[in-house]
Amino acid sequence: MPPSRARVTALDTYDIRFPTSRELDGSDAMNPDPDYSAAYVVLRTDAADGDEGHGFAFTIGRGNEVQVAAVEALRGQVVGRDVADLCADPGTLARDLTGDSQLRWLGPEKGVMHMAIGAVVNAAWDLAAKRAGKPLWRLLADADPAWLVEQVDFRYLSDALTPAEALDLLRRGRRGADERRTRLLERGFPAYTTSPGWLGYDDDKLARLAARAVADGFRQIKLKVGADLADDVRRCRVARAAVGPDIRMAIDANQRWDVGEAIAWTKALAEFDPYWIEEPTSPDDILGHAAIRRAVAPVKVATGEHVQNRIVFKQLLQAGAVDIVQLDAARVGGVNENLAVLLLAAKSGVPVCPHAGGVGLCELVQHLSMFDYVALSGTTDDRVIEYVDHLHEHFVDPVVVRDGHYTAPTAPGFSAALRPDSIERYTYPGGTFWAADLGAREGQAV
Amino acid sequence: MPPSRARVTALDTYDIRFPTSRELDGSDAMNPDPDYSAAYVVLRTDAADGDEGHGFAFTIGRGNEVQVAAVEALRGQVVGRDVADLCADPGTLARDLTGDSQLRWLGPEKGVMHMAIGAVVNAAWDLAAKRAGKPLWRLLADADPAWLVEQVDFRYLSDALTPAEALDLLRRGRRGADERRTRLLERGFPAYTTSPGWLGYDDDKLARLAARAVADGFRQIKLKVGADLADDVRRCRVARAAVGPDIRMAIDANQRWDVGEAIAWTKALAEFDPYWIEEPTSPDDILGHAAIRRAVAPVKVATGEHVQNRIVFKQLLQAGAVDIVQLDAARVGGVNENLAVLLLAAKSGVPVCPHAGGVGLCELVQHLSMFDYVALSGTTDDRVIEYVDHLHEHFVDPVVVRDGHYTAPTAPGFSAALRPDSIERYTYPGGTFWAADLGAREGQAV
Numbered sequence: 055m056p057p058s059r060a061r062v063t064a065l066d067t068y069d070i071r072f073p074t075s076r077e078l079d080g081s082d083a084m085n086p087d088p089d090y091s092a093a094y095v096v097l098r099t100d101a102a103d104g105d106e107g108h109g110f111a112f113t114i115g116r117g118n119e120v121q122v123a124a125v126e127a128l129r130g131q132v133v134g135r136d137v138a139d140l141c142a143d144p145g146t147l148a149r150d151l152t153g154d155s156q157l158r159w160l161g162p163e164k165g166v167m168h169m170a171i172g173a174v175v176n177a178a179w180d181l182a183a184k185r186a187g188k189p190l191w192r193l194l195a196d197a198d199p200a201w202l203v204e205q206v207d208f209r210y211l212s213d214a215l216t217p218a219e220a221l222d223l224l225r226r227g228r229r230g231a232d233e234r235r236t237r238l239l240e241r242g243f244p245a246y247t248t249s250p251g252w253l254g255y256d257d258d259k260l261a262r263l264a265a266r267a268v269a270d271g272f273r274q275i276k277l278k279v280g281a282d283l284a285d286d287v288r289r290c291r292v293a294r295a296a297v298g299p300d301i302r303m304a305i306d307a308n309q310r311w312d313v314g315e316a317i318a319w320t321k322a323l324a325e326f327d328p329y330w331i332e333e334p335t336s337p338d339d340i341l342g343h344a345a346i347r348r349a350v351a352p353v354k355v356a357t358g359e360h361v362q363n364r365i366v367f368k369q370l371l372q373a374g375a376v377d378i379v380q381l382d383a384a385r386v387g388g389v390n391e392n393l394a395v396l397l398l399a400a401k402s403g404v405p406v407c408p409h410a411g412g413v414g415l416c417e418l419v420q421h422l423s424m425f426d427y428v429a430l431s432g433t434t435d436d437r438v439i440e441y442v443d444h445l446h447e448h449f450v451d452p453v454v455v456r457d458g459h460y461t462a463p464t465a466p467g468f469s470a471a472l473r474p475d476s477i478e479r480y481t482y483p484g485g486t487f488w489a490a491d492l493g494a495r496e497g498q499a500v
Numbered sequence: 501m502p503p504s505r506a507r508v509t510a511l512d513t514y515d516i517r518f519p520t521s522r523e524l525d526g527s528d529a530m531n532p533d534p535d536y537s538a539a540y541v542v543l544r545t546d547a548a549d550g551d552e553g554h555g556f557a558f559t560i561g562r563g564n565e566v567q568v569a570a571v572e573a574l575r576g577q578v579v580g581r582d583v584a585d586l587c588a589d590p591g592t593l594a595r596d597l598t599g600d601s602q603l604r605w606l607g608p609e610k611g612v613m614h615m616a617i618g619a620v621v622n623a624a625w626d627l628a629a630k631r632a633g634k635p636l637w638r639l640l641a642d643a644d645p646a647w648l649v650e651q652v653d654f655r656y657l658s659d660a661l662t663p664a665e666a667l668d669l670l671r672r673g674r675r676g677a678d679e680r681r682t683r684l685l686e687r688g689f690p691a692y693t694t695s696p697g698w699l700g701y702d703d704d705k706l707a708r709l710a711a712r713a714v715a716d717g718f719r720q721i722k723l724k725v726g727a728d729l730a731d732d733v734r735r736c737r738v739a740r741a742a743v744g745p746d747i748r749m750a751i752d753a754n755q756r757w758d759v760g761e762a763i764a765w766t767k768a769l770a771e772f773d774p775y776w777i778e779e780p781t782s783p784d785d786i787l788g789h790a791a792i793r794r795a796v797a798p799v800k801v802a803t804g805e806h807v808q809n810r811i812v813f814k815q816l817l818q819a820g821a822v823d824i825v826q827l828d829a830a831r832v833g834g835v836n837e838n839l840a841v842l843l844l845a846a847k848s849g850v851p852v853c854p855h856a857g858g859v860g861l862c863e864l865v866q867h868l869s870m871f872d873y874v875a876l877s878g879t880t881d882d883r884v885i886e887y888v889d890h891l892h893e894h895f896v897d898p899v900v901v902r903d904g905h906y907t908a909p910t911a912p913g914f915s916a917a918l919r920p921d922s923i924e925r926y927t928y929p930g931g932t933f934w935a936a937d938l939g940a941r942e943g944q945a946v
Binding site (some may be wrong): 071084085086087088089113114115116117119120121123124129154155156157158159160161162163164165166168169171208209210211212309312313314315335336337338339340341345360362363365366368372373374394 | 530567569613614654656657676782783812814939
């Protein structure tokens with residue numbers, strides 16, 4: 055009798071919340087008091103090596119329980135799958151989850167349900183990379199281009215990108231990959247930092263952190279803007295003075311403006327030479343971004359962290375609406391859909407500068423940029439990954455940023471695993487931190 | 501001491517599911533076996549008259565529990581509100597719910613979380629209309645145009661529609677409203693029927709139901725297409741033969757195609773003179789719809805039942821991507837956002853032909869079309885409301901369709917209330933129907 059094959063035995067979920075609002079870390083014009091949170095998922099298996107797949111959707115507090123419920127709605131589609139088949143072809147899982155006709159109604163391919171799919175699909179990739187003994191970026195960079203093409207769902211993309219074109223891009227991307235991999239392992243991938251620029255920080259803290267960012271080797275910083283123009287003028291002046299003329303300074307409005315306001319406000323800040331204006335308006339407004347881009351050039355237009363799926367990215371590129379694609383590792387339907395986004399960007403020659411920060415987004419997204427550099431776009435020119443220096447201590451394999459660069463991960467997997475003690479402490483509402491905190495508040499209320 | 505003011509005392513939710521998949525009612529190319537469901541919400545108050553507000557999000561089965569969880573996430577924002585204030589200004593509730601900075605991350609303004617907001621906001625309008633003693637369409641048609649403008653959230657719309665333009669449209673729409681109201685009460689509002697055209701029906705049933713639709717006074721029917729071209733050619737021929745050349749025959753692909761396929765398939769069916777092609781591709785693909793529309797004219801392009809919010813409707817109109825706007829009463833953020841959609845369409849001169857069917861969508865959406873006719877667009881030319889003849893028996897104030905027209909409702913409210921016995925029977929999984937059904941299946945499984 056052949057040995058029985060390993061299966062996925064459980065899909066466990068955790069409602070993890072960090073009380074970040076208390077320090078105003080992460081404060082911006084749209085999100086004044088986020089509590090960075092994760093709807094965290096573990097795929098357990100009965101494989102002899104005990105491998106598990108970890109993934110998560112990132113939220114900012116309230117509603118994380120809705121996100122957890124959405125992940126749980128996928129359980130029946132995942133538990134029982136053959137582990138070897140799943141790891142050999144995560145694309146089938148991605149297509150099955152996206153294609154569930156009843157769950158599809160809840161999107162389709164957007165919002166809570168789609169982020170849940172992304173969490174589960176990313177967990178499958180984490181499992182696949184662990185079983186391959188490689189960090190995810192390397193699994194992707196070493197993979198057969200034809201297999202990578204099979205991992206992409208071209209539905210609704212074929213007017214902009216065909217499988218044959220994708221194969222061609224990936225084959226061309228493979229030329230010189232060995233050399234780039236060596237260079238990546240030596241130098242890492244360029245980062246920029248948002249840490250100085252949160253809206254809740256005063257000018258002294260902004261100046262101090264901006265200067266420190268330059269001293270730490272970053273060549274780009276980012277400031278949150280959009281709440282008050284006079285404040286923004288002052289803060290941009292403070293930051294520009296702190297970093298000097300040669301450091302790129304991006305600004306980020308977090309969707310605060312309508313189209314006309316975005317144009318006027320960005321022009322009012324142009325004297326400080328902003329490199330890009332990020333999320334000037336609704337992430338759904340493709341034509342709006344195109345109008346803003348035409349009006350504010352040479353300031354570049356960037357968006358993507360809230361772009362719901364590949365179909366909207368396709369149109370942002372078709373409409374010439376963005377100079378920078380800011381994919382997010384945990385907003386769309388996982389690695390498979392982000393492969394589509396990377397391919398669309400590569401075909402258009404538009405640089406991908408991923409969104410990160412939050413809980414574990416830096417940990418995930420570094421893998422996608424490193425794959426893009428080694429085996430697709432082939433360059434780090436004008437490519438930077440966002441870096442925010444909080445909450446990394448909760449991860450088993452945290453990012454390492456040195457001299458303004460992400461160090462390439464070498465541990466097998468997708469760097470998605472939270473530390474068990476962090477899970478125990480920050481599970482909401484029963485974890486040790488929240489139980490004590492909520493208990494103390496009840497005590498005060500009495 | 502003045503009497504204390506009435507408050508919202510509870511937000512109760514119900515997971516309601518109907519086993520529609522067993523008859524293939526509602527089967528189409530994307531949704532082969534829907535179980536029409538509702539995440540149903542009741543706002544309870546301590547008002548002396550005992551008035552309640554009812555609303556719901558429509559889903560098609562699995563995941564309805566996620567939708568319920570999303571509605572429950574709004575409870576803290578709703579319970580305790582002053583009933584008189586809420587009814588005098590539902591727009592404040594809509595803005596507060598949409599603007600919750602933490603919940604906003606789960607969209608923004610799309611998918612599960614946004615449909616939950618729509619359910620609650622619609623329940624508030626139901627309450628407001630009941631307390632005004634008017635059916636919702638009449639509350640809206642009688643309202644001061646300036647107040648209606650205040651009910652609209654113009655965020656992300658101002659490049660296409662300003663409050664001043666909206667006020668002008670509403671003031672012009674008011675001319676002749678008394679006469680149109682009288683006519684509406686006499687004749688009703690034109691309907692079309694999808695009942696003959698479900699994909700799961702055989703040709704005999706299609707021909708019989710299509711002929712019956714004409715005999716029943718409908719001037720338009722609709723067929724589901726998109727699964728198999730040869731089948732579609734045959735079914736369109738059968739239906740066209742059954743209804744004759746003078747009845748409009750729409751076709752509906754339920755997002756099944758990519759852009760190129762949509763164009764080719766629609767052209768292949770052009771000989772049967774389809775009036776519109778509905779949902780030819782992804783509802784997110786504004787530029788795709790524009791390309792399809794250019795290619796398939798004079799066949800019209802219609803979409804909207806899955807369009808997530810006013811921002812995407814804005815762009816569909818800006819891009820000249822649609823001939824018909826198919827708003828849905830329970831997909832976007834409720835009456836307030838649908839006022840924005842009606843105004844955008846009115847400004848563009850594009851007819852609104854709402855999506856209906858499902859659970860209670862006919863009941864809700866008739867109010868919006870009737871308001872549009874009486875006090876905004878001022879015409880029923882080329883305007884029809886979808887009609888599907890199932891599940892109405894579960895509603896307290898079901899639609900009445902006579903001679904191909906929706907009869908104007910006269911009972912106060914938004915016609916959203918389910919019958920108590922239907923709630924008791926179809927609550928999932930504990931209602932009497934499901935408890936017996938699931939119990940029987942367990943018995944079989946043993």
